Amino acid sequence: MSSSPLKAAAWMMGALTSFLAMAISGRELSSDLTTFQILFWRSLSGLLVLSLLLSVIGWQRIATRRLTFHGVRNVIHFGGQYGWFLGLSLLPLADVIAIEFTTPVWSALLAMLLLGEQLTRARMLAIGLGFLGILVILRPGVEVLSAPALIVLGAAICYAATYINTKILAKTESVIAILFYMCLIQLPIGAVPTLLNxxxxxxxxxxxxxxxxxxxxxxxxxxTRALSLADATIVVPMDFMRLPLISLVGFWFYQEGIDLWLLFGAGLIAFGTLISLRAERHRNRQLEGLKEEGRP
Structure with a gap:
């Protein structure tokens, strides 16, 4: 598929709006519901929407032979979502998003350990800047490490493991199948504590x-649509806009202060991620050139 940066940007605007809406709705619901209850209703409402869609486009879209793999992925993902939504009720919105930005750092480490991916210089630099960004955001020794911050950091690690599993699943499963089984499997996990309370x-x-x-x-x-229309080097920088946007939302609607150290730490993580993405793009172009020349 040819690159369409403008279309990708439009889809990313939709993604940004959706992520902001999810964060705000999670904060609003946390005043009346527990985190388990929020996740239960999230799965149920998502499952209903997907069921209506599948009734139109056909249920064959979710055919799978990897139900066990879906199960493993969604147990890990549920843990990540639990930590993320719990963090929304305990921390400023910008703190949650900034700590979530460490996910690419953990993804690179897990890809090396679990998938045997090569740890290039660019990836090492991205990991190094990522950990430096984590230290700037959490500032151990300057401030006491808060339990909520560590919970969200754990959620970021769970998200990284989920991304690795999704990368494997995406080779055989459609996006709508992955989303459907996400809601279907996570629904009963959240249902038990929800029904008890x-x-x-x-x-x-x-x-x-x-x-x-x-x-x-x-x-x-x-x-997913944005990534299918343009390189990650174009799409991912747009995702980092979530932090300044959510900072403004927190400032305007929840009277949350804007922490410059947090923005600086998130900037380090973003910079490292961009360096790694550009290096990967250059490396892929070199490999494509060698293939065209008929060289191994």
Whole structure:
């Protein structure tokens, strides 16, 4: 498929809007619901939306022979989501997003350990800057490491493991199949603690439940479409816009301060990620050139 940066940018705007909507709805729901309850309603609403869509486009889209792999992926992903949504109720919005940006660092390490991917100089630099960014954001020794920050850091590691599993699944599974089994498998995980501590949603909560369910699906879909239309070197920098945008949302609507150290640390992580992406792009072009020349 040919590169279409403008179309990719449009899809990324949809992804950014969805991620912001998911963060805001998670914060709004946390005042009345536990994290398990939020995840239960998120899975249920997402499953209903996907079921309606599949009724139109055909249920054959979710045929799979890798149900066990889906199960492993979604147990890990549920842990990541639990930490992320719990963090939204305990930390400023910008802190959660900044710590989440460490996910590419953990992804690179896990890809090396689990998939045997080569640890190039660019990747080593990205990992080094990533860890430096983590230290700047958390500032151990200057401030006491908070439990909520460590929880969100754990969520980022779970997300990294999820991305590795998704990379493997995507070779045989469609995006809609991955999303469907995400909702289907995670629904009963969140259902047990939700039923033990049942809270009937109010009319105002129903709106945010619908938002959190739909925004989770649309964020993944828009991001996937953007990556299919342009290189990651174009798409990923747009994703880093989430931090300044969520900082403004936190400032305007929740009276949260803007931490310059946090922005600086996130900038280090973003810079390292961009260096790694550009190096990968250059390396892939060199490999393509060698193939065209008929060289191994």
């Amino acid at each position: 049942w809270v009937t949603p109010s009319s105002s909560m129903l709106f945010w439940i619908l938002v959190v369910g739909c925004s989770g699906l649309s964020a993944h879909y828009c991001l």
